[in-house]
Amino acid sequence: xxxxxxxxxxxxxxxxxxxxxxxxxxxxxxxxxxxxxxxxxxxxxxxxxxxxxxxxxxxxxxxxxxxxxxxxxxxxxxxxxxxxxxxxxxxxxxxxxxxxxxxxxxxxxxxxxxxxxxxxxxxxxxxxxxxxxxxxxxxxxxxxxxxxxxxxxxxxxxxxxxxxxxxxxxxxxxxxxxxxxxxxxxxxxxxxxxxxxxxxxxxxxxxxxxxxxxxxxxxxxxxxxxxxxxxxxxxxxxxxxxxxxxxxxxxxxxxxxxxxxxxxxxxxxxxxxxxxxxxxxxxxxxxxxxxxxxxxxxxxxxxxxxxxxxxxxxxxxxxxxxxxxxxxxxxxxxxxxxxxxxxxxxxxxxxxxxxxxxxxxxxxxxxx
Amino acid sequence: xxxxxxxxxxxxxxxxxxxxxxxxxxxxxxxxxxxxxxxxxxxxxxxxxxxxxxxxxxxxxxxxxxxxxxxxxxxxxxxxxxxxxxxxxxxxxxxxxxxxxxxxxxxxxxxxxxxxxxxxxxxxxxxxxxxxxxxxxxxxxxxxxxxxxxxxxxxxxxxxxxxxxxxxxxxxxxxxxxxxxxxxxxxxxxxxxxxxxxxxxxxxxxxxxxxxxxxxxxxxxxxxxxxxxxxxxxxxxxxxxxxxxxxxxxxxxxxxxxxxxxxxxxxxxxxxxxxxxxxxxxxxxxxxxxxxxxxxxxxxxxxxxxxxxxxxxxxxxxxxxxxxxxxxxxxxxxxxxxxxxxxxxxxxxxxxxxxxxxxxxxxxxxxxxxxxx
Numbered sequence: 057x058x059x060x061x062x063x064x065x066x067x068x069x070x071x072x073x074x075x076x077x078x079x080x081x082x083x084x085x086x087x088x089x090x091x092x093x094x095x096x097x098x099x100x101x102x103x104x105x106x107x108x109x110x111x112x113x114x115x116x117x118x119x120x121x122x123x124x125x126x127x128x129x130x131x132x133x134x135x136x137x138x139x140x141x142x143x144x145x146x147x148x149x150x151x152x153x154x155x156x157x158x159x160x161x162x163x164x165x166x167x168x169x170x171x172x173x174x175x176x177x178x179x180x181x182x183x184x185x186x187x188x189x190x191x192x193x194x195x196x197x198x199x200x201x202x203x204x205x206x207x208x209x210x211x212x213x214x215x216x217x218x219x220x221x222x223x224x225x226x227x228x229x230x231x232x233x234x235x236x237x238x239x240x241x242x243x244x245x246x247x248x249x250x251x252x253x254x255x256x257x258x259x260x261x262x263x264x265x266x267x268x269x270x271x272x273x274x275x276x277x278x279x280x281x282x283x284x285x286x287x288x289x290x291x292x293x294x295x296x297x298x299x300x301x302x303x304x305x306x307x308x309x310x311x312x313x314x315x316x317x318x319x320x321x322x323x324x325x326x327x328x329x330x331x332x333x334x335x336x337x338x339x340x341x342x343x344x345x346x347x348x349x350x351x352x353x354x355x356x357x358x359x360x361x362x363x364x365x366x367x368x369x370x371x372x373x374x375x376x377x378x379x380x381x382x383x384x385x386x387x388x389x390x391x392x393x394x395x396x397x398x399x400x401x402x403x404x405x406x407x408x409x410x411x412x413x414x415x416x417x418x419x420x421x422x423x424x
Numbered sequence: 425x426x427x428x429x430x431x432x433x434x435x436x437x438x439x440x441x442x443x444x445x446x447x448x449x450x451x452x453x454x455x456x457x458x459x460x461x462x463x464x465x466x467x468x469x470x471x472x473x474x475x476x477x478x479x480x481x482x483x484x485x486x487x488x489x490x491x492x493x494x495x496x497x498x499x500x501x502x503x504x505x506x507x508x509x510x511x512x513x514x515x516x517x518x519x520x521x522x523x524x525x526x527x528x529x530x531x532x533x534x535x536x537x538x539x540x541x542x543x544x545x546x547x548x549x550x551x552x553x554x555x556x557x558x559x560x561x562x563x564x565x566x567x568x569x570x571x572x573x574x575x576x577x578x579x580x581x582x583x584x585x586x587x588x589x590x591x592x593x594x595x596x597x598x599x600x601x602x603x604x605x606x607x608x609x610x611x612x613x614x615x616x617x618x619x620x621x622x623x624x625x626x627x628x629x630x631x632x633x634x635x636x637x638x639x640x641x642x643x644x645x646x647x648x649x650x651x652x653x654x655x656x657x658x659x660x661x662x663x664x665x666x667x668x669x670x671x672x673x674x675x676x677x678x679x680x681x682x683x684x685x686x687x688x689x690x691x692x693x694x695x696x697x698x699x700x701x702x703x704x705x706x707x708x709x710x711x712x713x714x715x716x717x718x719x720x721x722x723x724x725x726x727x728x729x730x731x732x733x734x735x736x737x738x739x740x741x742x743x744x745x746x747x748x749x750x751x752x753x754x755x756x757x758x759x760x761x762x763x764x765x766x767x768x769x770x771x772x773x774x775x776x777x778x779x780x781x782x783x784x785x786x787x788x789x790x791x792x793x794x795x796x797x
Contacts, residue, residue: 091727096742098550102737145595146764170588172587179595179764180604181599182550195587211536212563215542216542217544221547249712336711340711362470382516
């Protein structure tokens with residue numbers, strides 16, 4: 057045990073010496089948290105609208121000003137010719153084009169019946185549908201105001217309550233995701249590269265002939281990254297608490313316990329990758345393709361897992377970050393505890409054990 | 425010129441010898457392009473729903489039936505206990521609770537107006553917005569139904585009055601959900617391949633020490649940089665072509681615009697992103713540094729690119745920041761050319777920005793690369 061400490065200290069020096077990498081490791085989550093908190097939002101607003109008003113009446117002007125007042129839509133241009141119309145979407149900014157036919161006001165006042173046409177940039181179907189929905193609501197509102205003598209209608213309207221995230225901010229979804237991602241980068245990529253670097257430069261041989269057991273060499277390599285990961289986790293939590301107003305609703309102790317398991321799992325993955333790679337480039341590549349990309353795509357924090365095709369849903373189960381993400385989202389945002397997350401926790405602990413067994417076995421083979 | 429040719433031959437040999445570089449170029453992007461669009465679908469389907477029905481009337485049953493018949497909602501819980509329904513949300517078994525108040529039918533007939541409570545798990549805003557708006561659409565349909573039932577004469581009147589809005593989606597006749605995403609991923613792929621390879625390259629020569637040999641040779645700085653740039657430019661173009669083929673034959677996305685124009689833009693863009701990679705390379709001492717630096721910027725580029733969250737929804741300051749993001753321009757350009765057949769004239773602002781970045785990054789990289797360091 058006494059021999060271990062100098063080794064750990066040496067590894068710490070290694071980690072702390074490369075200021076630029078350290079800076080990047082802390083800057084990455086900070087910038088991400090800030091962006092998700094203040095810049096990125098999935099809420100649809102400021103949608104650019106083009107209007108082709110062939111009617112040019114008082115009523116059509118009222119409709120236009122109603123759209124103008126709405127915060128969801130910005131009137132970007134008024135078209136005057138048919139041929140503008142075809143090119144309206146080609147600048148990529150305009151998302152919706154409203155066509156008011158020339159008999160619009162006449163029809164509306166005399167026959168109480170009129171037609172409007174909206175053309176929507178359909179390249180993003182979901183966005184297009186949502187925009188169309190909002191727009192139709194404005195038009196409906198406009199019509200009801202026009203018809204002063206309100207007609208008797210039967211209607212059931214939804215009263216929508218957004219649970220956990222009433223303002224539909226991006227942060228409650230992404231902060232847990234950023235945490236999972238950053239812990240992954242630090243523990244898998246950094247650890248794998250650090251160990252392989254010693255192989256590549258030949259210093260590993262020197263370590264192996266030292267009187268300390270090879271397992272301890274690896275452990276002493278992993279410990280600084282463990283502490284670094286915890287530090288980064290703390291920084292993200294503080295930022296999200298003080299800047300994003302996103303308090304941890306559940307138990308902090310449980311959060312740190314769960315994170316410890318996740319960090320150890322990732323360190324083990326990093327160590328395994330280092331066992332199989334010969335060069336730093338290979339280690340990076342394995343970490344990226346084996347862990348980063350699948351985690352980004354399949355952990356559920358970018359895209360909902362239920363919407364994926366079945367094979368991908370099945371695949372997502374072997375990704376540790378998926379389970380960690382579920383747990384951390386529950387503890388942080390929903391404020392639930394063990395009663396809800398115990399299954400995910402058991403799965404993650406199971407993964408950790410399996411990886412540990414493999415790492416121990418493989419490591420022995422390499423040394424013989 | 426002759427020196428350049430020798431350099432190029434050397435670089436290509438090195439690249440083809442190194443299996444991990446080839447994997448970065450071909451395997452990672454293809455994996456992304458094939459899996460991501462499948463994973464990244466917000467198609468409205470399989471929304472799990474819990475219903476709390478305090479009314480148990482024929483009206484409430486009809487409403488529930490209408491919702492479940494839509495095939496978009498799967499009923500996970502039906503009962504009278506809101507708390508139980510809420511638990512299904514807590515454990516992620518359902519996404520939306522619909523609560524029908526007591527005396528729903530009675531009040532609806534008497535007062536014409538009724539509200540139902542819809543509680544949505546909104547941690548993921550996009551999903552919540554879609555689920556909510558879809559449920560609202562079904563409710564509108566339902567309103568028409570009760571209209572018919574309760575007062576046929578009113579319906580007759582309404583048929584002959586009203587403001588009708590016809591919505592047409594352009595550029596996407598087949599309602600292909602992947603149309604928006606795939607061109608974006610193509611752009612990211614080109615950026616990843618170009619940026620990462622060039623960033624790692626010079627620095628790995630530094631780390632191994634071979635750069636010293638080049639420094640003592642009579643090769644000019646600009647020739648050396650060109651020798652590094654050209655192979656990656658070619659490889660990234662190959663990766664882009666493969667990506668185009670995948671998007672055509674796997675996702676059925678046709679290219680409406682001009683193919684030469686598309687390659688022209690990607691070509692210029694690659695100069696910019698390769699220059700950026702080289703710049704990082706000249707500033708880094710180890711591969712690890714280069715790797716994390718490029719990684720840092722890639723993350724920001726992709727987040728700020730408008731691929732996953734609309735740029736229009738950002739606050740003004742960050743909308744301005746996206747003007748500095750090369751990826752934003754490329755995503756826009758690829759979408760516009762591929763899907764909307766925009767011509768060069770429509771794309772001049774993007775072209776000027778990308779060209780400006782290319783000149784800026786490369787000059788900086790050449791200037792910062794010192795043979796004697």
